[in-house]
Amino acid sequence: MNYIFIDSKDDIEIIGLVEDNSLVEIYIDEKDCRKQAGNIYRGRVVNVLPGMEAAFIDIGEGRNAYLYVKNALPKDMINNNGKINIEDIVKNGEEIIVQVLKEASESKGAKVTTHITLPGRFVVLTPFSSKINTSRKINHDEEIERLKQIGKDMQKDNMGLIFRTKAFGVEKELLIDEYNMLINIFKKIKREKNFLPCPKLIYKEMDLSHQIIRDVFSYKIHRIVLNDREKYDSLLSFQEIMFPRLEEKIFFDKDFNVFSQENIMKEIQTALERKVALKSGGYIVIDETEALTAIDVNTGKFTGSKSLEDTVVKTNLEAVEEISKQIRLRDIGGIIIIDFIDMKENKDISLVLNKLQEALSSDRNKANIIDITKLGLVELTRKKVRNSLSSRFVKKCPDCNGRGKILDRSIDKSMFIW
Numbered sequence: 001m002n003y004i005f006i007d008s009k010d011d012i013e014i015i016g017l018v019e020d021n022s023l024v025e026i027y028i029d030e031k032d033c034r035k036q037a038g039n040i041y042r043g044r045v046v047n048v049l050p051g052m053e054a055a056f057i058d059i060g061e062g063r064n065a066y067l068y069v070k071n072a073l074p075k076d077m078i079n080n081n082g083k084i085n086i087e088d089i090v091k092n093g094e095e096i097i098v099q100v101l102k103e104a105s106e107s108k109g110a111k112v113t114t115h116i117t118l119p120g121r122f123v124v125l126t127p128f129s130s131k132i133n134t135s136r137k138i139n140h141d142e143e144i145e146r147l148k149q150i151g152k153d154m155q156k157d158n159m160g161l162i163f164r165t166k167a168f169g170v171e172k173e174l175l176i177d178e179y180n181m182l183i184n185i186f187k188k189i190k191r192e193k194n195f196l197p198c199p200k201l202i203y204k205e206m207d208l209s210h211q212i213i214r215d216v217f218s219y220k221i222h223r224i225v226l227n228d229r230e231k232y233d234s235l236l237s238f239q240e241i242m243f244p245r246l247e248e249k250i251f252f253d254k255d256f257n258v259f260s261q262e263n264i265m266k267e268i269q270t271a272l273e274r275k276v277a278l279k280s281g282g283y284i285v286i287d288e289t290e291a292l293t294a295i296d297v298n299t300g301k302f303t304g305s306k307s308l309e310d311t312v313v314k315t316n317l318e319a320v321e322e323i324s325k326q327i328r329l330r331d332i333g334g335i336i337i338i339d340f341i342d343m344k345e346n347k348d349i350s351l352v353l354n355k356l357q358e359a360l361s362s363d364r365n366k367a368n369i370i371d372i373t374k375l376g377l378v379e380l381t382r383k384k385v386r387n388s389l390s391s392r393f394v395k396k397c398p399d400c401n402g403r404g405k406i407l408d409r410s411i412d413k414s415m416f417i418w
Contacts, residue, residue, distance in 0.1 A: 002221050006209050007258040008228035014258050015209050017216055019362075023267040024328055028392055029208040036061060036100040036110050037385050038119075038205030040189055042198050043112075045094045048087050055090050056109070057098055060199030063109040067098060071113035074128070095198050097189070103386050107290070116189070118182045121214050121243075122167040122175055125182035129160040136366070137165045147175075154179050159186070166218060210235065213243060215364060223249050227256040271329045272393055276322060282315040284322060288390055292335035295323055299341060309348065312341045316352045324359035327367065333384025336367070337377050353378070 001021055007014040017025035029035065041059040048055045055072065056064040069086040090096060098112035118125040132151035134144050147163045154176045155161070161179060185203070192202040205211065209231060213224065224246075226232055232252045239246045258264055270276055277283045281301035287294045297319040299311060323338060338356075343349050353369065356378070360367045367382040396402040 001223075004213065004216060004221060004224045005256065005258060005261075005264075006224070006226035006228070006231060007256060008226065008231055013207075013209060013231075015212050016258065016264065017212065018264070021263070022325070023264050024325060025212075025331075025364075026268060026271070026329060026389060027208055027212065027331075027386075035103065035205075035208060035386075037103050038100060038211075039201060040097065040099045040116060040203035041065075041112075042193050042200045042202050043096055043098050044198055045090050045092055045096060048090060048092055050085055050087050053086050055086055057096065057112060058199050059098065059100075059110070059112070060201065061104070061110070063104055065098065065100065065104075065110040065112040066108070067096075067112050067114070071101070071111075071115060095193075097193050097202070102384055105387055105391070116186070118185055119164075119214075120178040120182050122164055122170050123178050123182065124162040124164060125179065125186060126160040126162060127183075127186050130155075130158045131160045132163075133160075134163045135165040135167070137361075138163070138168055140168070143168055150175055156180075156183060159183060210238065213246075217243055217246070217249075221249065223251055225251050225253050225256055227252070227254050229254075267329070271326065271389055276326060278315070278318050278322060280315060280318055282318065284319050284326075286326060286330070286332075288330075288332065288388060292337055293332050295336065295338045297323075297338070297340050309344060312343055313348045313351065316340045316343065316348075317355055320352060320355045320359050324356065324363070327360075327382060328363045328365075330389045331365075331386055332388050333365070333382050333386075336380050336382060338380070339377055342376055 002017075002019050005014075005016050005018070007016075011031040013029040013031075015027045015029065016023055041057075041061075043057040043059040043065065045055050046058045046064060053069040055067045057067050059065050067090070069084065069089065072086065072089045073084060096114065097116065098114055099116050100110045101113050102111040104110040115126075115128055118127075132148055132155065134147050138144055138147070147167060150172050151161055151163065153172075156179075163175075167175060189203050192200075206214070209226075213235065217224070224235075226235075229252060232250065235243065235250060236247060274287065275283055275285050278300070281299075283298055283300045285296040285298070287296075297316060299315050319340065326332075327336065340352060343352065349372070353372065357369055360369070360380075363382075365383050365385065367380050370379040370381060372378050397404075400406045
């Protein structure tokens with residue numbers, strides 16, 4: 001069964017997505033911890049750093065946000081071969097409209113862009129681009145052509161759009177209505193930018209539970225269960241705009257408690273562990289660092305029955321399924337390196353990579369397989385929007401400061417004194 005649950009209590013909301021009775025996404029939203037991703041601000045440039053090709057923007061959220069040169073360039077200049085410096089685009093003290101791409105972390109401020117986008121259920125408005133595009137997950141040529149023609153027919157003021165995966169087969173009138181609604185929202189944002197104060201929040205993305213249902217809810221979701229009457233009424237009020245026929249699948253259950261769901265709690269616990277066991281007896285080890293996430297695959301107790309190569313391939317294929325699930329469940333973003341067990345045959349390598357590509361295709365946050373190195377390491381990237389699950393639950397050890405090792409106390413410290 002596929003379902004979404006929303007557990008609200010004590011100003012904390014836990015939102016989860018379950019597919020085939022297995023937890024695949026989990027989010028925690030604290031009401032006193034303001035989420036910024038998707039928000040649009042009127043900010044002020046406080047520092048331009050040519051050496052970093054970036055500028056720091058005061059958006060009124062404590063730590064300054066950072067704006068890279070490629071996210072500051074006008075869309076029509078991005079593919080310009082000439083060198084463009086950040087100081088040619090923004091100036092100290094200048095007021096600027098930016099949107100948060102990535103939440104702030106412990107060590108960095110939020111990442112922002114001037115390329116504003118407004119997502120709906122079927123359409124994403126891209127007001128600073130005139131292009132009409134479709135989701136890469138739509139691979140039906142006739143449907144792509146239909147959507148692009150609809151896009152041309154309804155386009156206004158040269159504002160571009162992207163048809164989301166859920167636009168497949170949707171009636172033209174619904175797409176036009178949503179596009180016009182997003183244009184009206186953008187016009188309100190443009191009006192707000194001319195009014196003080198600065199910095200100022202001028203558009204707030206809908207809360208996390210509304211976002212998840214907007215992006216995930218489909219005929220494949222059998223039900224949505226939640227225990228907050230106010231949230232239940234709020235979601236139903238958006239039914240005509242974003243969630244058609246929602247009332248048929250949404251259920252209010254005041255006694256629902258995620259902590260009483262044994263299977264879900266077990267999967268959350270696994271997602272917080274460094275080592276994850278495979279059914280065959282093998283296992284994977286996941287290490288998140290500031291620079292990248294490393295995933296190692298091991299045969300463990302699995303010895304197979306045919307040959308070493310057969311054992312290796314079977315372990316790697318099983319690991320692919322678990323790795324794709326853990327990346328999504330833990331919401332791991334940025335650079336990911338996977339060290340599969342060495343395979344000698346090219347056909348086996350291709351088999352595992354194709355399986356990995358297929359397993360990752362179900363992830364809403366698309367992961368891209370970049371290459372496999374000469375050392376046999378698979379490189380991939382996944383867009384980082386929020387901090388990973390572990391950042392919410394796991395803290396650095398005060399003894400080792402996150403290294404995972406401490407100095408052997410049996411060693412005579414005098415030997416380090418010269």
